Amino acid sequence: xxxxxxxxxxxxxxxxxxxxxxxxxxxxxxxxxxxxxxxxxxxxxxxxxxxxxxxxxxxxxxxxxxxxxxxxxxxxxxxxxxxxxxxxxxxxxxxxxxxxxxxxxxxxxxxxxxxxxxxxxxxxxxxxxxxxxxxxxxxxxxxxxxxxxxxxxxxxxxxxxxxxxxxxxxxxxxxxxxxxxxxxxxxxxxxxxxxxxxxxxxxxxxxxxxxxxxxxxxxxxxxxxxxxxxxxxxxxxxxxxxxxxxxxxxxxxxxxxxxxxxxxxxxxxxxxxxxxxxxxxxxxxxxxxxxxxxxxxxxxxxxxxxxxxxxxxxxxxxxxxxxxxxxxxxxxxxxxxxxxxxxxxxxxxxxxxxxxxxxxxxxxxxxxxxxxxxxxxxxxxxxxxxxxxxxxxxxxxxxxxxxxxxxxxxxxxxxxxxxxxxxxxxxxxxxxxxxxxxxxxxxxxxxxxxxxxxxxxxxxxxxxxxxxxxxxxxxxxxxxxxxxxxxxxxxxxxxxxxxxxxxxxxxxxxxxxxxxxxxxxxxxxxxxxxxxxxxxxxxxxxxxxxxxxxxxxxxxxxxxxxxxxxxxxxxxxxxxxxxxxxxxxxxxxxxxxxxxxxxxxxxxxxxxxxxxxxxxxxxxxxxxxxxxxxxxxxxxxxxxxxxxxxxxxxxxxxxxxxxxxxxxxxxxxxxxxxxxxxxxxxxxxxxxxxxxxxxxxxxxxxxxxxxxxxxxxxxxxxxxxxxxxxxxxxxxxxxxxxxxxxxxxxxxxxxxxxxxxxxxxxxxxxxxxxxxxxxxxxxxxxxxxxxxxxxxxxxxxxxxxxxxxxxxxxxxxxxxxxxxxxxxxxxxxxxxxxxxxxxxxxxxxxxxxxxxxxxxxxxxxxxxxxxxxxxxxxxxxxxxxxxxxxxxxxxxxxxxxxxxxxxxxxxxxxxxxxxxxxxxxxxxxxxxxxxxxxxxxxxxxxxxxxxxxxxxxxxxxxxxxxxxxxxx
Numbered sequence: 001x002x003x004x005x006x007x008x009x010x011x012x013x014x015x016x017x018x019x020x021x022x023x024x025x026x027x028x029x030x031x032x033x034x035x036x037x038x039x040x041x042x043x044x045x046x047x048x049x050x051x052x053x054x055x056x057x058x059x060x061x062x063x064x065x066x067x068x069x070x071x072x073x074x075x076x077x078x079x080x081x082x083x084x085x086x087x088x089x090x091x092x093x094x095x096x097x098x099x100x101x102x103x104x105x106x107x108x109x110x111x112x113x114x115x116x117x118x119x120x121x122x123x124x125x126x127x128x129x130x131x132x133x134x135x136x137x138x139x140x141x142x143x144x145x146x147x148x149x150x151x152x153x154x155x156x157x158x159x160x161x162x163x164x165x166x167x168x169x170x171x172x173x174x175x176x177x178x179x180x181x182x183x184x185x186x187x188x189x190x191x192x193x194x195x196x197x198x199x200x201x202x203x204x205x206x207x208x209x210x211x212x213x214x215x216x217x218x219x220x221x222x223x224x225x226x227x228x229x230x231x232x233x234x235x236x237x238x239x240x241x242x243x244x245x246x247x248x249x250x251x252x253x254x255x256x257x258x259x260x261x262x263x264x265x266x267x268x269x270x271x272x273x274x275x276x277x278x279x280x281x282x283x284x285x286x287x288x289x290x291x292x293x294x295x296x297x298x299x300x301x302x303x304x305x306x307x308x309x310x311x312x313x314x315x316x317x318x319x320x321x322x323x324x325x326x327x328x329x330x331x332x333x334x335x336x337x338x339x340x341x342x343x344x345x346x347x348x349x350x351x352x353x354x355x356x357x358x359x360x361x362x363x364x365x366x367x368x369x370x371x372x373x374x375x376x377x378x379x380x381x382x383x384x385x386x387x388x389x390x391x392x393x394x395x396x397x398x399x400x401x402x403x404x405x406x407x408x409x410x411x412x413x414x415x416x417x418x419x420x421x422x423x424x425x426x427x428x429x430x431x432x433x434x435x436x437x438x439x440x441x442x443x444x445x446x447x448x449x450x451x452x453x454x455x456x457x458x459x460x461x462x463x464x465x466x467x468x469x470x471x472x473x474x475x476x477x478x479x480x481x482x483x484x485x486x487x488x489x490x491x492x493x494x495x496x497x498x499x500x501x502x503x504x505x506x507x508x509x510x511x512x513x514x515x516x517x518x519x520x521x522x523x524x525x526x527x528x529x530x531x532x533x534x535x536x537x538x539x540x541x542x543x544x545x546x547x548x549x550x551x552x553x554x555x556x557x558x559x560x561x562x563x564x565x566x567x568x569x570x571x572x573x574x575x576x577x578x579x580x581x582x583x584x585x586x587x588x589x590x591x592x593x594x595x596x597x598x599x600x601x602x603x604x605x606x607x608x609x610x611x612x613x614x615x616x617x618x619x620x621x622x623x624x625x626x627x628x629x630x631x632x633x634x635x636x637x638x639x640x641x642x643x644x645x646x647x648x649x650x651x652x653x654x655x656x657x658x659x660x661x662x663x664x665x666x667x668x669x670x671x672x673x674x675x676x677x678x679x680x681x682x683x684x685x686x687x688x689x690x691x692x693x694x695x696x697x698x699x700x701x702x703x704x705x706x707x708x709x710x711x712x713x714x715x716x717x718x719x720x721x722x723x724x725x726x727x728x729x730x731x732x733x734x735x736x737x738x739x740x741x742x743x744x745x746x747x748x749x750x751x752x753x754x755x756x757x758x759x760x761x762x763x764x765x766x767x768x769x770x771x772x773x774x775x776x777x778x779x780x781x782x783x784x785x786x787x788x789x790x791x792x793x794x795x796x797x798x799x800x801x802x803x804x805x806x807x808x809x810x811x812x813x814x815x816x817x818x819x820x821x822x823x824x825x826x827x828x829x830x831x832x833x834x835x836x837x838x839x840x841x842x843x844x845x846x847x848x849x850x851x852x853x854x855x856x857x858x859x860x861x862x863x864x865x866x867x868x869x870x871x872x873x874x875x876x877x878x879x880x881x882x883x884x885x886x887x888x889x890x891x892x893x894x895x896x897x898x899x900x901x902x903x904x905x906x907x908x909x910x911x912x913x914x915x916x917x918x919x920x921x922x923x924x925x926x927x928x929x930x931x932x933x934x935x936x937x938x939x940x941x942x943x944x945x946x947x948x949x950x951x952x953x954x955x956x957x958x959x960x961x962x963x964x965x966x967x968x
Contacts (some may be wrong), residue, residue: 016954028223029190030379031099031234033073034131034464035107036780037065037085044069045111047087055240059289063384066456070550072386072464074452075337075379077531085109094122098688100138101212102233104131104548106596129747130682132548133558133587133601135694136160136216136230137747137761141237144213146815147829148885148905151207153186153234154200156387159811161745161761162217162230162696167804167838169775171640172200175804176217177696178741178768179229179674180775185607186232189341191328191373193657196442197623197780198346204343204373204399206323208279209236209247209296217745218696219603222544222560222585223450226472226610228674228700231539236341238329239292243284244897248965250277254305258957261913262948266312272303283327291330296369298323310358310427311500311508317351336380345371352402355413355433356426358500358950359508362413364432368400387452389468398441403434404484409646411884412487414510418921419520419845422495422943425921427506430640433483435673438532440478442613447471459555460785461482464548476613479530480623489645490524494638498943503639503844512645514634520845520865523632525965529720531621533570538611541565546585553594558587558603566611566671574660577616579670581608601680609671614780615704618731619665629655629721632862643788655861656724662715675699679808690749700739703772706731709787710857725860727788732943737785738770738799755819760812760832768805771797771873788862790855791848793933796866800873801839810834824892831885839874840920842939843867849934868924870939878917881955911958918953919944 036833037048048065056079065071078101085093093109105128112120128138144151149159158165161832164175173181182199185192193204199765216224216231224231229295234897254272265272283294299322306315375393382388404411413433418425450468451599492822493510494501503509515522534965546560562583568576582599583606590600630651635644657663675698682692747761772783813831820826846868856862886909891901921942927939948954 001640002106028102028233029187029255030074031078031101032104033076033081033083033097033099033107034104035071035109036558037071037109037111038308039888040110040112045087045090049109049111051084052076054079054244056238057081057331058292060218061275066436067458068456068460068462070456070462072454075141075381075466075817076388077303078235083107083269085111085381086110090114091120096916100128100214101235101561102214102216103128103138104637106131107739129597129682129690129692130599131929133219133589133680134216134221135162135218135678135680135692135696135745136214138215139213141211146827146887146889147813148831148907150212151199152209153188153205153213153232156213156525157215157232157507159693159761159813160215160535160943161744161747163215164804164806164809164833164912166413166764166806167811170198173198174232176230177743178698178739178765179805180609181229181589182612182775182780183223183227184229185227185610188234189236189375190377190391190445190446190448190830191375191395192444192472193373193395195397196444196476196610197612199409202371202395203321203323203345204371204395205234206279206281206296206298206325206343208298209281209294209325211237218676218694219558219587219601219605219680220419220559220585220607221304222546222562222583223466225470225542225544225562225564225583225608226540226751228607228672236296236325236327237281237283237294238327238339239283239285239294239761241285241288241292244968245280245282246965246967247280248278251275251962252302254303256910256961257959259952260307260819260948260954260957262312262951262954263307267782268312268314270815271314272305272316275302276300277302280354282531289331291328294327294329295326295362296325304566306353307951309356309358309952310424312950313358313360315353315360315363317349317353320348332380336378338376340374340376343372343375347371352432354402355428357429357432359429361430361507362428362432364401364403364434364436367402367436368637370396370398370400372396384762385454385701385876388450390449392445392447394445396441396443398439400439401436401439402457403436403481404432405436406431406484409485409487410640411527412485412489414491414493416492417490417524417845418492420492420495420511422498423492424919424944424949430489430510431483431485433488435481435484435530437484438481438530439581440480440481441476443475445473461549461551466546468544470542472540473543474611474613475535476617476622477533477535478623479532479534479621479625481530481532482526482528483627484923485902486528488528490526493621495943500949504542507640510640510645512642514630514632515864517948520847523645525632527628527630527720528625529627530625531571532797534622536568536570536576536613536617536620538566538568538577538613538616540611554591556591558585560585562608564608568611568616568658570617570622572621572660574620576619576665577611577669579668581670581673583673589619595643596684598683599681601678601682603676603678605676607674607676608815608833609673611671612780616684619663620958624659626658626719627656628653628719629657653722653724654864656726658717658721661717662726662728662835664728664730666730669704669731670702670733671705672700672733673702675701681844685750687751689748691746692746693746695744696741698741700772701735702844703735703737703739703774704731705734705737705783705786707734708763708788708859709786710788710790710859714860722772727860734786737783739772739774740770741765741768743768751787755817756814758812758814759884760810763809765805766932769799769801771799773802784867788859790857791859793852793860793866793868793931793935795869795935798869798873800841800875803839805839805874808834808836822893827891829887829889830885831886833881833883835881835919837877837880838917840876840878841873842870842875842920844922844924844939846924846935851932868935869938870922876920879914881912881914881916883912883955898966898968900966901964905963906958908956908958912955913957914955915948916954917949917953918946919949921945
């Protein structure tokens with residue numbers, strides 16, 4: 001199902017790879033050293049030999065300064081370097097500089113006429129944050145290991161400005177500058193490791209092996225594509241000329257965390273076994289300066305005592321996970337290198353918490369995840385000014401045994417609607433969601449190649465021109481069965497006095513209702529019919545050009561453009577998309593003093609989103625089962641043994657949806673495009689310190705939205721013996737739905753002394769609003785914007801603050817090291833986390849009024865209910881949180897590089913019990929005045945409004961972690 005190469009892209013890629021003996025993923029997994037060599041009068045010196053050496057570099061690297069005295073070294077492994085500048089008749093200059101992942105780091109030198117044989121050592125560290133119009137942050141392993149924070153890529157990224165992990169729909173996601181949480185690009189060693197649908201990471205990494213994490217939030221160059229949020233770029237360690245490694249044990253226990261007020265009210269005590277995560281790394285030379293190896297492993301058995309919402313029932317989840325990574329790095333002569341790595345990440349769980357279960361009966365058992373990936377690549381200097389890269393990578397991920405096994409309709413999952421007093425919508429009970437016998441695979445592969453050319457002239461300055469091409473293929477296989485019985489009920493559970501009521505077996509009691517006039521509190525039944533083994537390929541071919549142009553000491557530019565062509569093919573010969581997109585990336589930087597200490601930047605960029613299989617596959621059966629929707633016709637009753645509710649003869653068919661039958665795509669459908677403007681001001685300080693303020697303005701355009709319009713006509717649809725005339729729905733790009741973001745981020749770093757450093761980021765959102773939330777829970781949705789608009793009220797989809805709006809977010813940390821000499825050292829890390837309140841909307845479901853029905857032009861399935869907003873979207877606010885975390889690490893040198901250590905982390909140091917979120921149920925007040933559509937303008941709060949829905953409604957209480965290890 002693979003498409004043939006586009007001839008133009010094939011030629012471009014062939015040119016990029018012409019000199020490459022091997023094929024290697026997107027982005028930059030190395031560092032770049034730049035600089036200018038001048039004489040004592042500030043005139044550029046050409047012909048200066050620049051030599052760089054490092055423990056992380058095989059051999060050394062040399063280049064010669066150009067006509068303006070400028071030079072560039074690409075493809076260097078990130079780390080600490082010794083850089084020596086030599087020219088006959090001039091005194092040699094030496095600098096020590098730290099090169100960061102994916103960024104340009106400057107090392108300038110001023111040379112003088114030699115009077116004696118000596119080398120001048122220049123100290124001082126340049127702030128690489130000022131060298132590019134791209135806004136972001138870099139975090140090394142040394143920094144993260146000193147702080148009380150998680151060590152996964154997304155946990156690390158959450159420290160950066162513009163990044164939010166507090167309100168994402170799915171755990172493990174991050175939102176960047178108001179972008180969709182599912183639409184970022186997350187790379188480890190060049191491999192795209194994210195789930196292609198929800199965007200959280202597949203854990204193809206070992207925390208102990210991560211060397212550096214780069215976060216790109218705005219002004220991102222054309223080298224990166226397929227995102228509307230931002231980029232996380234991670235590399236793991238490599239070997240070296242010296243053998244080195246580490247052993248580590250991370251220990252935690254459920255009762256090392258205090259109980260929340262929700263748990264205390266239920267009299268629950270957290271219980272469980274000691275969780276142990278063992279990890280280790282080892283690397284070194286096979287042949288010095290020629291072949292290095294690196295291996296890493298992680299063996300974990302983690303017990304989580306999860307308190308379920310509403311019921312507070314305890315789920316003791318035990319996850320076993322054995323990961324390993326193998327990496328080889330080789331040098332081909334002095335100017336060429338190859339590298340390959342393989343990572344395996346199998347996971348098993350005794351309990352599977354999916355789709356918000358609130359009782360143990362809704363939790364699946366004994367699930368597995370298959371997950372591995374590999375990458376191979378080449379980089380080389382083809383000439384003093386020409387550099388080449390090529391990579392190939394694959395990632396495999398699959399669900400096995402996830403969901404329920406019961407086949408009878410009585411064993412179907414049920415989901416609350418939140419319409420009866422005291423209930424909360426969106427929670428699952430009675431049986432697990434999904435079908436354990438319907439496996440699903442979500443794989444991808446990438447092919448990438450680029451050429452970089454450096455040119456310097458007296459008149460036009462220097463150009464660092466990069467041309468590249470990429471092919472990215474996402475394959476999704478599976479029918480996405482919603483339940484083992486093929487049925488899902490949507491009906492509320494019984495509550496009394498604000499608490500759930502249980503039957504004789506300790507199970508929640510479903511309430512089955514039918515709709516009297518003017519009510520929406522009826523039971524809905526869905527019959528999902530999946531096409532098992534259905535397959536979808538989404539192929540995106542890209543070509544980019546990017547020029548970093550330094551005109552002179554005052555002005556520099558980043559000029560780039562990216563072209564992407566995408567096509568999808570699915571089971572049944574269905575073509576979903578066949579389209580192309582061109583996105584410019586432009587940046588300007590002004591240095592008024594010409595010394596790199598004060599800069600003003602401006603950028604304009606367009607980011608074309610990833611072609612998400614969940615969206616692109618909506619006209620296919622891949623992960624998108626057909627469905628018959630029924631409405632219960634009575635009688636009213638309750639209980640899992642209430643026979644009438646499980647008899648299809650008591651239901652009326654209200655809708656049938658079959659992908660490709662009454663769901664269509666408009667020709668030329670493309671991924672959304674985020675248009676971005678930024679303005680930045682930055683200054684550098686001594687000791688590598690800096691302060692940078694950035695304003696970001698984003699507007700999401702070409703949103704993929706479903707339209708059900710009268711002029712689209714109807715189709716007779718048959719499914720499972722049921723037949724209905726259905727309104728047609730067409731997915732097309734639209735600028736009608738709105739999603740805008742305006743924010744500012746201040747980030748900085750300052751080293752007060754050699755032992756004491758302060759760093760942090762503050763993000764302020766002026767706007768994060770619109771009427772297109774776009775995602776929620778385990779769904780990537782559209783809005784009601786184009787759904788039978790004649791019947792709509794302006795209160796169905798108002799403009800306002802999104803549920804991930806957060807006016808302010810602060811991450812501020814400091815580290816301090818006490819050196820005891822031969823007795824070792826003690827490092828302390830203190831992290832302050834402030835999160836302004838998240839927002840919610842006052843909404844409820846009400847019936848379509850006679851006034852609205854009177855505007856119906858003749859739809860076959862007019863809606864009977866609607867979501868009604870009282871006030872603007874996001875009119876309500878939860879509570880802010882302010883937390884401190886502390887880390888203490890003691891290390892003691894034993895012999896040479898052998899160093900045992902122990903680390904204690906305390907999260908939520910002062911044990912805050914802030915209620916972070918709560919029940920927001922409101923009910924329409926039918927006695928209140930009516931608007932022009934006959935809809936009530938007032939509401940009453942539900943019985944449990946303002947109360948916790950579960951332990952997760954509170955901030956995580958004070959919790960302790962211990963880690964011990966050895967480095968050598």
